Amino acid sequence: MTVPDLSPNEKMAQLRPKEPMGPRITRLVVTILIVVPFIWAVVGLEISPERIYRAPAEIWVLLTGMFPPDFDDSGRIVAKLLESIYIAWIGTVMGAIFSFPLSFMAATNVAPRWMAIPTRAALSAIRAFPELILAVILIVPFGLGPFTGALAIGLHSIGTLGKLSSEVIEGVDEGPIEAISSAGGTLMEQMRFGIVPQAMPTIVSYWLYRFEINIRASAVLGLVGAGGIGAEIVGRLSFRADWPKAGAALLATIAVVLVVDAISSSIRRRIITGQPSRSVLSKGMIAITGASRAPSTEIKS
Amino acid sequence: MGIIDFTDTSVTYPGGLTALKGVTLSIEKGEFVVIVGLSGAGKSTMLRAVNGLVPVAGSVVVDGREVVGASRSELRSIRSDVGMIFQTFNLVNRSTVINNALMGRLAQVPRWRSFLGLWPADDKEIALRSLERVDIVEKAYVRASDLSGGQQQRVGIARALAQEPNIILADEPVASLDPVTSHLVMRDLQRINEDLGITTLINLHFLDLARQYGKRLIGLNDGRVVFDGDIADVDDEVFRGIYGRAITPDDLVDK
Amino acid sequence: MTTLAPGIQTRPVEPPRAATYLLPLGIGILATGIVGLTGPVGPLWGTLVGLVTFGVLAWTNITRRWIDALILVVGGIVGLSFFDSVLAARTGKIDFKIALLAGVGWLVYGAATGIVVYRHRSEYRATIIGLQALSWGGGATLALFTATAMGVLAPLNARQISNGEIQELTIGLFVVTGLSAAAVGLGANLSFATRLVTLFATGFVLVLTVMAYNEIQFSTAAIATQLSRIGEIADDFWPPVWKWRKSLGQPETFNIIEPFIETFQIAIVGATIGNILALPLAFYASRMTAPSNIAYRVAKSFLNVVRTIPDLVWGIFFATAVGFGNPFAGALAMIMFSLSIMAKLLSETVDSIDIGPLEAGRAAGASHSEVIQYAAFPQVRPNYVAYALYIFELNIRASVVIGFVGAGGIGRLLNERRNFFQWDQVMAIVIVIFVSVLLIEWLSIWARRKLV
Numbered sequence A: 001m002t003v004p005d006l007s008p009n010e011k012m013a014q015l016r017p018k019e020p021m022g023p024r025i026t027r028l029v030v031t032i033l034i035v036v037p038f039i040w041a042v043v044g045l046e047i048s049p050e051r052i053y054r055a056p057a058e059i060w061v062l063l064t065g066m067f068p069p070d071f072d073d074s075g076r077i078v079a080k081l082l083e084s085i086y087i088a089w090i091g092t093v094m095g096a097i098f099s100f101p102l103s104f105m106a107a108t109n110v111a112p113r114w115m116a117i118p119t120r121a122a123l124s125a126i127r128a129f130p131e132l133i134l135a136v137i138l139i140v141p142f143g144l145g146p147f148t149g150a151l152a153i154g155l156h157s158i159g160t161l162g163k164l165s166s167e168v169i170e171g172v173d174e175g176p177i178e179a180i181s182s183a184g185g186t187l188m189e190q191m192r193f194g195i196v197p198q199a200m201p202t203i204v205s206y207w208l209y210r211f212e213i214n215i216r217a218s219a220v221l222g223l224v225g226a227g228g229i230g231a232e233i234v235g236r237l238s239f240r241a242d243w244p245k246a247g248a249a250l251l252a253t254i255a256v257v258l259v260v261d262a263i264s265s266s267i268r269r270r271i272i273t274g275q276p277s278r279s280v281l282s283k284g285m286i287a288i289t290g291a292s293r294a295p296s297t298e299i300k301s
Numbered sequence B: 001m002g003i004i005d006f007t008d009t010s011v012t013y014p015g016g017l018t019a020l021k022g023v024t025l026s027i028e029k030g031e032f033v034v035i036v037g038l039s040g041a042g043k044s045t046m047l048r049a050v051n052g053l054v055p056v057a058g059s060v061v062v063d064g065r066e067v068v069g070a071s072r073s074e075l076r077s078i079r080s081d082v083g084m085i086f087q088t089f090n091l092v093n094r095s096t097v098i099n100n101a102l103m104g105r106l107a108q109v110p111r112w113r114s115f116l117g118l119w120p121a122d123d124k125e126i127a128l129r130s131l132e133r134v135d136i137v138e139k140a141y142v143r144a145s146d147l148s149g150g151q152q153q154r155v156g157i158a159r160a161l162a163q164e165p166n167i168i169l170a171d172e173p174v175a176s177l178d179p180v181t182s183h184l185v186m187r188d189l190q191r192i193n194e195d196l197g198i199t200t201l202i203n204l205h206f207l208d209l210a211r212q213y214g215k216r217l218i219g220l221n222d223g224r225v226v227f228d229g230d231i232a233d234v235d236d237e238v239f240r241g242i243y244g245r246a247i248t249p250d251d252l253v254d255k
Numbered sequence C: 001m002t003t004l005a006p007g008i009q010t011r012p013v014e015p016p017r018a019a020t021y022l023l024p025l026g027i028g029i030l031a032t033g034i035v036g037l038t039g040p041v042g043p044l045w046g047t048l049v050g051l052v053t054f055g056v057l058a059w060t061n062i063t064r065r066w067i068d069a070l071i072l073v074v075g076g077i078v079g080l081s082f083f084d085s086v087l088a089a090r091t092g093k094i095d096f097k098i099a100l101l102a103g104v105g106w107l108v109y110g111a112a113t114g115i116v117v118y119r120h121r122s123e124y125r126a127t128i129i130g131l132q133a134l135s136w137g138g139g140a141t142l143a144l145f146t147a148t149a150m151g152v153l154a155p156l157n158a159r160q161i162s163n164g165e166i167q168e169l170t171i172g173l174f175v176v177t178g179l180s181a182a183a184v185g186l187g188a189n190l191s192f193a194t195r196l197v198t199l200f201a202t203g204f205v206l207v208l209t210v211m212a213y214n215e216i217q218f219s220t221a222a223i224a225t226q227l228s229r230i231g232e233i234a235d236d237f238w239p240p241v242w243k244w245r246k247s248l249g250q251p252e253t254f255n256i257i258e259p260f261i262e263t264f265q266i267a268i269v270g271a272t273i274g275n276i277l278a279l280p281l282a283f284y285a286s287r288m289t290a291p292s293n294i295a296y297r298v299a300k301s302f303l304n305v306v307r308t309i310p311d312l313v314w315g316i317f318f319a320t321a322v323g324f325g326n327p328f329a330g331a332l333a334m335i336m337f338s339l340s341i342m343a344k345l346l347s348e349t350v351d352s353i354d355i356g357p358l359e360a361g362r363a364a365g366a367s368h369s370e371v372i373q374y375a376a377f378p379q380v381r382p383n384y385v386a387y388a389l390y391i392f393e394l395n396i397r398a399s400v401v402i403g404f405v406g407a408g409g410i411g412r413l414l415n416e417r418r419n420f421f422q423w424d425q426v427m428a429i430v431i432v433i434f435v436s437v438l439l440i441e442w443l444s445i446w447a448r449r450k451l452v
């Protein structure tokens, strides 16, 4: 021992508490809960060391096969990308328009329980269907094409936006609402002047965020024939093995998503932080939405 | 040659502000030095020049090793011999007290052991003894955030002690504490200096604390040393020289 | 009336009232409706628009004078006739010049409204009224210009435009102009630049919507038709069939379980490995804990690119690389998926940690990775656990569909049954997915709540 003189006297040593077992047990249990299912899954999927060992080389072959990308039929790529954007946009607009009233109906601080609970259940039921599966079902009545894709994305967006927006509405400061109702304001007036100004910036930023997600979703709907760039990527990768062209489609998709993300997130930031003196855009949004104050809410899902 | 030698030491922050301007002085082994000065005078900067936490120019030699131009690993080895105590304690609030103290051992323990949390018994013993030294060992397995301010600062001292340092740097260690606790913590630091012979540099805001516990006093003003001498020689005139104004009750912990 | 205040203080000028904001909105929408119903605009519709405007002004108590009605009607006739003649006279390309000319038509009408409002609300500064008028003209011009530049009118460039197309075009313009002007009216107390941006933004949103609506052939009629024959469609799907033969001659078996378990395993492997790999990446992608500026930028850019690629595209990618129908591909895809989300969420959390403990760690001579493990990670541990659960939930959802691209799991089965048009079997699979997704969501919410 290098520092015998650290502790001033001997009897101090008796005050030392025992290391409690609780945290150790928790750690053990958590480790088991992670490791055991993991091993079960790895064994079940037959992921052998040999396969893991081979994978990097296989991925490398594909990656180098896609480069340099072949932009020969860029016209088609652009058209399909535009279609993806249109699908995402209409889906988002649908989601925004229909989720807006639904989110009020699902918010327990606005709607009565008999209305809020079923609305909520319906929203979460809609959400449980991934876009692709909605598309698979909707193709039966509406046929192949971007219209079906937009419907699928729109439906799913209603579910997610409805839930998120209703949470925003439930999270608003009750003070202004109380003030309006005590001044004799109707429920409509309470919503218009008490809730909407508080909740709107966050809700609008959710709409934008949803658009970002929907762009990605619409980029894969082509898989089942619901329009957009997806079919190009899949077709060229798997069926025709035309890797350089697949690379071109993939790169173009990444570029578009990056650009849309950048624009959308900068607008979102401005709406949420609402820097009134600097940002012309946020003032514009405020002008459109009639909102003036943003409760800061972290975006998830 | 002292244990710390500043020779024409300057610190210029990335923004371009020069916070320490050509300081030259020497601190002997086992000294208990108090540094005073207005806020922004460069006290914290001077302490951080010792363990290379700020960009230093000139020369700082700590225990025979040059800080200026030291490589990463050299710097880490210098730092491992220099304990540091902070105004805001800088504990990891969500970790237990013993884990906070064990952070002082990180430089000594093999990486694979600290990675897995398999601390050698010796290092655990050192951490526990450091906690005993500051009378906080009974809280070893309590979360740091569950302690009072004074207790937290004692954990901060224990973390520094666990490094088995030759030098302790304390950056306004009592500025966040009430007067009674302030005295307790200062007394702890004083006793550590006396019992273990650890060279101690303390930044202080309160003049009466400086007078009561200090031996040697360094006065900083705008990055320059304006006084360096025995605390006994310090009178109101000297304080006025350092602070540029007369003493007010705000400068005292016991009003 | 009781005397409430002695009246010493000077009263401030009343800011523009909501009524004036509503004005452009009402007119814009009404005009759209009228013109949309009846085709080309002209003197008649100018009269109507003028009278409607007067009606709105009268209703909002701004004016009830006949002289104002006259100004508005004349302004409407002149403006809209001009607008009409510009549109109807051109036979070839629609370009910026024509857009500008059409805008002038609106300008005249806008000026007329401006004059009337100005006559009766002298306390409104003239600039506001001027801007109001300008924005009407500007609204039309900019909307048209945007539309031209974005190629909405591209098909019309080369040839004669039919009457029907003019009608459609005019409806579109009225929608855009009316709503843009309304938005500008809403922001009457904002600066000119803000109104301009608002105008542009509104125009952009509307143009994009109209365009997208057309391009994807959105059809409310189709929705109505299909809704009316919902019974027939349901017949295809209902009742669900749970058992079927895998191939001829084999007994009917319950085939959903096995791929379902596979889906679960894919999600577990993906979430576990992804969440672990995300740890170092997240700390590199936060300025607080990045070892160097370069490392920060590299990690951040990598994450941004990975995040743009949808889960299914990862699926296709890895399926192509390591073999189709292979759940290993699915697991790899889920790893990338989990990694990108976790690293992003966690790095944003790390951005707001307390740097004090990090400094303490460095001062004690700890290495960079030790500082991260002992000073930074404990600060974000609860968030990490919550995110991990959430990502596991997302993984279950995502791995359901990943099979569509040959990456294993229940999605593969669904795709296969779909290709055979076995809708009742598809239904059974969908029900299983639906129930399990809901269950996992509840479980995850419950677990996260327990943690807090």
Ligand SMILES: Nc1ncnc2c1ncn2[C@@H]1O[C@H](COP(=O)(O)OP(=O)(O)O)[C@@H](O)[C@H]1O
Residues within 6 Å of the ligand: B013, B014, B015, B017, B018, B019, B037, B038, B039, B040, B041, B042, B043, B044, B045, B046
């Ligand atoms: N990290 C930093 N970057 C830039 N300037 C700093 C930094 N830290 C301190 N300073 C500046 O250096 C000067 C001295 O600061 P400091 O040493 O903290 O003073 P003191 O501890 O005496 O109050 C101040 O003007 C301060 O603003």
Ligand SMILES: [Mg+2]
Residues within 6 Å of the ligand: B040, B043, B044, B045, B172
């Ligand atoms: Mg300081």
